[in-house]
Amino acid sequence: MFELEIPGFGKVELEYLVSDFTGTLSVDGKLIPGVEERLNRISEFLKIYVLTADTFGRAEKELSGVNCEVIILQGADQDKQKEDFVKKLGAEKVIAFGNGNNDRRMLKAAKIGVCVLLDEGCSVSALTSADILVKSINDGLDLLLHPLRLKATLRF
Numbered sequence: 001m002f003e004l005e006i007p008g009f010g011k012v013e014l015e016y017l018v019s020d021f022t023g024t025l026s027v028d029g030k031l032i033p034g035v036e037e038r039l040n041r042i043s044e045f046l047k048i049y050v051l052t053a054d055t056f057g058r059a060e061k062e063l064s065g066v067n068c069e070v071i072i073l074q075g076a077d078q079d080k081q082k083e084d085f086v087k088k089l090g091a092e093k094v095i096a097f098g099n100g101n102n103d104r105r106m107l108k109a110a111k112i113g114v115c116v117l118l119d120e121g122c123s124v125s126a127l128t129s130a131d132i133l134v135k136s137i138n139d140g141l142d143l144l145l146h147p148l149r150l151k152a153t154l155r156f
Contacts (some may be wrong), residue, residue, distance in 0.1 A: 002045055004147050014046060015111025019097040021052035021059045023120040025137055029056025033052040038141040043067035045100050051082050082106035095138055102103050114140045
């Protein structure tokens with residue numbers, strides 16, 4: 001569990017990290033350097049799920065060294081599937097990471113939504129649905145490893 005009191009934002013009690021893969025944890029289907037180590041450190045206090053359409057078909061292989069559960073989504077309503085997954089976990093207990101249109105609903109539903117801006121960019125709808133924009137996934141994951149950064153960004 002991750003706990004933090006953020007003035008004006010409220011008490012944060014997270015149990016889960018839910019992330020997209022393509023364009024969020026990876027570029028062109030390859031895991032970003034540094035992500036595996038950070039996710040494994042975070043897995044010591046949060047349960048990690050990766051929800052992905054797996055555009056490049058590499059998610060499970062690329063995440064094989066990470067203590068997480070990979071869920072490959074099917075069908076055309078992936079934005080709804082991601083949102084429903086976050087709500088089923090208990091949205092108040094979730095920090096979510098994503099960059100695309102199919103991430104917007106989970107970013108909005110989660111207690112903290114983090115939009116990640118990598119090489120493929122981010123959709124405007126993902127950006128406006130998030131609480132935070134980061135320039136790299138490593139910066140986003142570091143918010144959990146260095147909680148005062150998260151506090152400084154979200155405080156009122």
